[in-house]
Amino acid sequence: MMVELLFLIPLLPLASALFIMVAGDAVPRRVLTTMAAGAVGIAAALTIWMWPLAADGARATLYTWIESGPLQIPVQILFSRLSATMTLMVTGVSFLIHVYAVSYLHQERDLRRFFSLFNLFVGAMLVIVLADNLLLLFLGWEGVGFCSYALIGYWYRNPEFADAGRKAFLTTRAADVLFGIALLWLFQLTGSLSITAINQQAVMLPSGSVTAVALLLAAGACGKSAQLPFSSWLPDAMAGPTPVSALIHAATMVTAGVYLLCRLFPLISLSPTALAAIGLTGAATAFYAAASALVQRDIKRLLAYSTISQVGYMFLAVGAGTVTGAMFHLLTHAFFKSLMFMAAGLVIHLAGGEQDLYRLGQLPKRAPVLFWLMLAGAVALAGVPPSSGFFSKDAILAACFARATPYWTGLGGLGLLAAFLTALYALRLVYLLIAAPMDLPSHGQAPLGKTWPLLPLSLLALTAGLLNVPHTLGGTALLDQWLSAPTGIAPARRMEWGLAVATCLLVMAAWQLIRNWRRSAPVFTVGGCTRFFASGWRLDKMIRAVLTVPFRNTGRWLQRCPEKWLTLVLPGRLGRWSQNAGQAFRHVTSGHVSDYLSAMLWGTAWLLIMLTALLAL
């Protein structure tokens, strides 16, 4: 098996993107869509075919991208157990979402733009996943950022949607600056940008620098993964078409931050401060977004907040030291969240574009298959045993509690509280889909052709947890063995069971609450509290007050004072001054030959005197 064939995995979607970009309008739509989905499908098949290589980690170099003194940037990919797992998830889920998008967007006019960007996104994402060099990874990192921006603003004629794209772009870019600083710092410290080399040398680095670099990397990851305080772009990013939300803003791109931290875990784990900060960010975000999701009206915004919250769990896992836990939750979340997004998209289509949860009810009657699919996703999200979310969330919380310090127990408690809220909002979503009135004209049945990509995902959402049932619960911990990555401190048998029971109880409590609530009619109450949580804890307003307004005022002041002075007043004065000087000096040139001659005489005399003086010295 040729190792170089690994390059086909990212290059196939990239080549397809290029082709669609250039010649998309010249080929029939059917060819275009088949090509877009096919390229990703082949990449997925290739990943499976190459899978045996990952056991020992395969490395392939295409060519040297940048070579300047000690700076060596080879275009090199590393097909390790970690990256292969991620590659398989990305290509597999992307393929299903591509297939879904083909039927979902069949009425769209500008398919060429959509699918070229969609394929470009997959290619860039695979570059992130497979790159063994931080600069190459950064290239993919910015690539997915650009695609995200362009696809959020896909319907750019609506200024609000275009603004949402810009917001996402600017927010993530702000975090990327910190990531870039970390990159340069790492190069300065280790003289290399290869992830493998950095991880190997990490032990020898001064601990202060390691902490600073790890914090900068975590901040960069927070931007991409919509963690506090960079989280406010993700709910607005729902302006894009639903396949975009499913692929970019649920399954793949927003988890890239977590993946980055997992790849660089040997470095990050050397700094307890950074781990504590990452854990705190994760737990706080998980709770913050779960509370916000609880009162959302818009089905897609609810799912967006849910994504933020779930990615928070992954950060908590990295902080608690369990890379396996983070990757496990990353995988299960990708399955059930993309499933829920795609189902939500079909629900919205069925209601003719309505996104208000309180008007999307009676789903079991209108589209039973769709309802069951949505239920499968919600069950996994809520963490109902034995669905995938139950096991992956429990693993993370167990890793927190196993550290047995007050700090981590507190974070675990916060995570548990967020788990309760998660169950609550997931069941609320299901309940509203059942009970809310449906007064909209029906737009026909959901065609089965659109739902089939959801079936494998729903199966995975329900059963993927069995991949990694811990030994204490009588499982085989397959993923632990395969990844052979740090799993944190192993929790005691009693704690594992206690946690599982606690989670079950929480889910049941949430179910009871929702059942009680169900007796009253589903009416959206607009209290101050609801409004506070629905607006994401007023995060946007806070950012506006703390960042945007001062920035704008500073800009205005700079425009009014220094800019005006430097570009208008000062150059004007300088110009006038030199003009006056010229006017004064023009009288020197009298035009009389004798004046010039005497000037020449005096000049020569002065020169001679100077020369004499020099010679005399």
Added chain:
Amino acid sequence: MMVPLGHVVTLAGLLFTAGLLGVLLRRNLIMILIGVEIMLNAAGIVLVGASAYWRHPAGQLFALLLMPVAAAEVTVALALVIYLKRSRGTLDVNRFDGMKG
């Protein structure tokens, strides 16, 4: 008997000063040209005197070179003088102030 070098240099200096003053003070273009010629010949005298003093022929060669150069210069200059007289109607240099700033 040799003429002492000091005398030669003094004569040349006096001649050069006379020529320079003529160039600076006269207003008539022809007189200025005469001043230039006197300065050139002062230089020639120094060259010949020095050649005799050091017994080296280079100075005399230079003096010989100086004569045709001076003649050529005067030829061109006089042509210009005639042109100026025709076009401007005067030879007063203070009237030629086309370069006034």
